[in-house]
Amino acid sequence: MEKIKFDQLQEEILHETMANGLEVYIIPKKGFNKSFATFTTKYGSIDNHFVPLDKDDYTKVPDGIAHFLEHKLFEKEDGDVFQQFSKQGASGNAFTSFTRTAYLFSSTSEFELNLKTLIDFVQDPYFSEKTVEKEKGIIGQEINMYDDNPDWRLYFGTIQNMYHHHPVKIDIAGTIDSIAGITKDMLYECYHTFYHPSNMLLFIVGEVNGEEIMDGIRSNQESKDYQPQPEVKRQFEEEPSEVAVKKSQLKMNVQTPKVMLGIKARHVNLQGKELLKTELSANILLEMLFGKSSSIHESLYSAGLIDQSFSYDYTQEQGFGFALLGGDTLHPDELSEKLTDLLLQAKTGTGLDEKSLERIIKKKIGSFLRSLNSPEYIANQFTRYAFNDMNLFDVVPILEQINFDDIKQTAETLIDESQITVCQVIPK
Amino acid sequence: MAIATDNVKSMQGYTLHTIQTTQYKTNTLVLKMKAPLSDKSVTQRSLLPYVLQASTKNYPTTPQLRSYLDELYGASFYVDVGKKGEYDVISFTMEIANEKFLSDPAPLLEKGFALLADILLKPNSTDTAFDELSFTNEKRSLKQRIQSLFDDKMRFASTRLIEEMCQGEPYSLETLGNSKDLEAITAESLFSYYKQAIAEDEIDLYVIGDVEQTQVEQFADRYIQLDPRQPVQMRSIQKNVVEAKEVLEKDDVKQGKLNIGYRTQIVYGDPDYYALQVFNGIFGGFSHSKLFINVREKASLAYYAASRLESHKGLLIVMSGIETANYRQAVQIISEQMKAMKNGEFSEQELEQTKAVIRNQILETIDSPRGLVEILYHNVIAKIDIPLEKWLQTTEKITKAEIIEAGKKIELDTVYFLTGTEVPQ
Structure with missing residues (x-):
């Protein structure tokens, strides 16, 4: 032990x-x-x-x-x-x-x-x-x-x-x-x-x-009789890098349309600290662009394109990874286009603010501490991390290491026209 | 067993509750404002906290306010509106890192108090109206949220049940408010409502964490001082059922949403409340309960089949999602289980296991700062002082006879079914 x-x-x-x-x-x-x-x-x-x-x-x-x-x-x-x-x-x-x-x-x-x-x-x-x-x-x-x-x-x-x-x-x-x-x-x-x-x-x-x-x-x-067992052999079909469908609509019994934009990750063969850093950097990037303290969030909100339901997240596992962002909106097409444009601009650095990085990292550290109040969070996250050779308690040290170049690099690598898709839920 | 003490102190115009514990890596501040539920104020109360948290005098735009929260090590701040019995309750919650766990110690708790006070007492406004931009944005956002209520069918069905069941009672109001009243609210009218709420609402502030009580009192006194007030106390409105109703509504849903409401005539603080809680636990509160076993496991009719209490209103609500074709069968199984409960057809084992699980549930709830506040706030709503230990001990001693006695008061009020196709007769 x-x-x-x-x-x-x-x-x-x-x-x-x-x-x-x-x-x-x-x-x-x-x-x-x-x-x-x-x-x-x-x-x-x-x-x-x-x-x-x-x-x-x-x-x-x-x-x-x-x-x-x-x-x-x-x-x-x-x-x-x-x-x-x-x-x-x-x-x-x-x-x-x-x-x-x-x-x-x-x-x-x-x-x-x-x-x-x-x-x-x-x-x-x-x-x-x-x-x-x-x-x-x-x-x-x-x-x-x-x-x-x-x-x-x-x-x-x-x-x-x-x-x-x-x-x-x-x-x-x-x-x-x-x-x-x-x-x-x-x-x-x-x-x-x-x-x-x-x-x-x-x-x-x-x-x-x-x-x-x-x-x-x-x-x-x-006390239990377990025989040694080799690692399970899994097979996954070759997955093309780009998205399968650029845009889709679901007609449902709703009054308010919904939009979600997905960015499909390209480098999905990562484990350990490399994966942890990638995931944390992508989440910082999304926060920098779309967080409530960003000017983008304010302008989308004031323009009536998003409401309180707007959210964003990045997650990655062995073999797949994606960013998802969106929420309820009365203007699904306009929001889809606007988000796509903003992301493509961010690829070349527009909207990325070096001054906000330190603040966002502080925010991430604070919310990590807050999540440690919850035994459920610790157990679930720790297990997910361990299955990917990551350690939950590396989160703070790695957050403290992330610099502005990492964020620019993440934007450059993650975002591309070919990787973005839009799904909408539209009233019948 | 770890039960933190609620140290209650009367402050100027409000009540301060300090709960000292080393359990968390954060400190939590929850401020609650309550007023009687009323169709005159419900929509204003739904909008108000969102306008307040959008900007303040010192942080006049949302990005400025939110950046400051980030600076405080990502202090989280959110607002929420809900109903407790005959009251409409607005909550402001801030969770802020305890500086002990940071490599850069900063006086975060005091800054947290100052910011909470800013949001509550120093709004971004003129003398007569809220800032137009914050107001317009939040009004539009709320309009959309009210409209979206219709899109979540499980929530929609439970709202519809309460509307049908409590027609004419304040409790039938949806705390999100309604579009018609929202349309008429202006930056001026909301501001004058704000002045009224700050002057008249009953206000409780909870501070939970590894904190010093004297310091908390100093901070509270330094940053939040209000005028004295005489809050309005409501008695819970109880109604006897004259004739049970059945309401079938058609909508474009794949799965029928079945919600059934019973009147219990028993609220938190009543001597038989504990027995009612155990009744509900055996009936439908858990995954060992009669509803789960009989609707789901035996008849295979549903994925979820459960019941819960509205503790301050005296309601017991059953929820399930089923095929429309199985509607009559599901209603019948549920009413048979209710009958069995009333007849005392449950084993000693069901009784004991339910008590154990209720105890576990309460102790788990108080492990989270927000859960602890919700439990303690029951006493504010009911104007009673029941220590948690007493709640746990009384539950432990509940007998079968007491449960049957409580069950006698329970009456079916309304069966509501939201269905995609015609219900077969």
Whole structure:
């Protein structure tokens, strides 16, 4: 077990790689009622083309299966894990993203018992044809719920515009048709391929005795019979650099149109500090251009092109990355053109203000500190970072290193006519 | 268990609450202004905080104000308007880094107080009107937000249920306001409403973090002084149901949104409120509850099927999203579960696990500064002083008999269904 200290932040992390490959991190925190644990596999909606365990050939699985598996893992022969958690005063949950499936609970008592429940239920699947069929109705309603949500449709519409082949364009829950074909055998195959401890990370934050918890996890894992498993072979089709579709419109039952502009990243084979710096620089660039303290934001707002719903964000993972910006607007075409023009000008440095950089970095540091108030944020972000060889606690030192040339460079590299797409939601 | 103490002090024209804790890396300031919900002021109260936070006398443009917040290590500042029972509550929230965790120590807390006071008390205005640009921008932005309410169908359905259910009561008002009243508001009329609100609203300021109480009191006194006032106290309006209503509305939706409202006649502060909370927990509050098990897990009809309390109004609201064809079946399952609850058809285990989860939920909520303020503010709304320990202890002791007793008061008021196609008979 190693101990890593972060003095300025007054945080300490315990880390151990278990004999079966499971990575465990613990951050003991004082003064909180709540303790929080997430158990995450590096398996998300994009992992739909891979070599299953003990097979030789690549296989393609139905869209939405990682999310389906997440739902079904909660059900056991003798009942539902939600029940188990609530009997122990905890609240359990799970989510599936493009690249991860996370199972989690928070509790204010009986932490060790709940932790055992979490680890054991994720490591002991039980799928039957009958319960798989029943789940199709429930997930079907989840899909319909998202279909009625214009913001979700806009978000996915923009991603679909950007990508030709990459499975990030597939809706995480799949479609009613795609999940219809899912069987219990497929779930087992995905489970055994992706839920080996060596593909997983357990993260704990809260008022806990770190050493004792680590000992408990070690003996829990040693009691289970895991054979070494090679790294999963995934396959992704060659993805062209430029966006697939320049512009699309979704006609929906809304009164206010919505616009989202996407910038598809070109250099998406980054990990570690390089990825962290790229992501932070891109977010600083967006803040510099479109933040509430920018003159651009003020002029768009005063011109009635944007309202309070306007937002922007940049995110990148292994194999894909994008900036998204937009919101509600009464003038969707004008806003789309204006944002595109502003971005293309920024590529050559227009609108980039060196004087604002120091202020924006201060803002980013402050908001990072604020997010450390939240155990959920720490657990989720830490895991996402760890899966990309980044360290959450490098954020502040790297922010402090970023200079104006980095921002200009980011604008130059990220922005290009060929990388920009626009999606609009328009009233029917 | 860590429950921070709410140190309450009467200041000039407002109440200061200081909560000392080393839990966070930030300090949080929340200022709440409350007035009775009324159709005369609801739209003005929705617009007012946005105009105030757009610019101030000292920072006369939004970029200047926002740049200053960035300088304060990205202090976050936002406003929010909502209803609590018969009240309309405006909240101003600032979260600011605790200088202890920065390599460059600066007196951030005092600067935070000064800025909050600027936004509240030194608006960008003439003697009679708000700055025209800030006013016009925010008026337009609010108009768009009111219009967008229609676009989020889950929220739209829950707003429609409350409108139908509480017709003629102030509670039926949507705190975003309405376009018609908004049209008539001017930079002058809003400014005169602002003067009135600052003079008459009940104001509470919460300061949470690793702070010194005496210092907080000094800062508060230095920056915020208001005229004495006699805030209006409202009693919660309770109505008996004469006949339950069913409202079916058609809209272009893929999934039907089912919202059902019950009257409980019980509000926060009532002796049977704790039993009602446990009732709601067993019925639909959690993922082990009857609604989740029977609507979702057994019948496979929905992804979400849950209930919640409007604690200061005496309502219990059920929400679910279903296929239109399953409407009758879903309503029937929900009413069977309600009946089972009223008959006391729940096990000792359901009771105990619900208590444990409620306790967990309360303790989790107070782990975040904003959650803690929301919990403490219940006492301001209800004009009562219930320490959190008492809330937790009383919940612990609730019996089946008390839950059945509370259940007797619950009556179905309105079933609202937003549907894409005709509902089969």
